[in-house]
Amino acid sequence: MATTSILRQKTSLQESVLDILNQQMGVEAHSSALYLSMSAWCYAQGLRGCGEFFRKQSDEEREHMMKIFHYITHAGALAVSPEVPKVEASFDDLRAILVKALDQEIQITENFNKMTEHCQKVRDFQTARFLQWYLDEQLEEERQARRCIEIFDLMNAKDALYDIDREIHDLKKGE
Template sequence: MKDLVRQKLSIHVDIMDLLNKQIQKEAQSSASYLAMASWCDHNALTGSAEFFYEQATEEREHMMKIFRFINDNGGTAFSPQTKEVQHDFGSLEEIYETALDQEIEITESIHNLVQKCRKVNDLTSENFLQWFVNEQMEEEQMIRRALELFDLLGTDGIGLKLLDERIPEIRKKPL
């Protein structure tokens, strides 16, 4: 019976398996952003804390979007398990650098998924994933903008405070 169900999928079975792995990556990213938000809150960096709380929520929304896509197309989405996340950081700049690395990794994963869709001729999933391609471009650009503020404003004293106050503006500006 299991093989019969998998044959009636609207998406390619290999793509479904890769999408389930992407669900785990999005969940891991959400958990990581929560840890970053907590560190910022603990260090009185409220602008950055809010930025990362919102990022955590977005990553969970991405996870759920993929989860529902799989189920809506006859597949079976699996609830993800996350690994331990980093909770201690040396600086706010380190957090944003870690966030950028994380987003680049997610972007590469999405691009690999799109390439696999093309290889197996899964147009439904490729079309679905185009939203994520655009979203990842915006995510990377937003964090790069935040990192540019470190060069402009510095990382000590009032510079760090001004930087933290400017961070929420980055989310509001269209890219």
């Protein structure tokens, strides 16, 4: 047992990099919870397509968190299970949710940019390369969030909620 503990303490991950990776797991967990809350709100409004869309977004964010978890553990370091603070459960309308989702994705992109910059600064090129996948993914996430707002705005909001709901749902089908 003592041998395993000693081996687990030996890792090429620097403490500062481990800290930001663990922090990002918390961001991903919070994002997953937020999207699940958005999904629940949509379902409660009868927007089943949007509810399904945001449920899938929630699942993706958890997968992103787990990808970081596995990276940390495979490097022999300690991944810390994130605490998720209470997330918003009530929203003004669908457009407000769509804007919040875009803001969330932009913030996550900024996080990954800062993380990559830090990794390069401390010469942890392996982790910087690992983070490149997230940067590529965030480009797609932001594009999709912008498209949802475009669909909403193009269809003139309340008069076309059924069509908006269907179009947003279909965005996930096209992946």
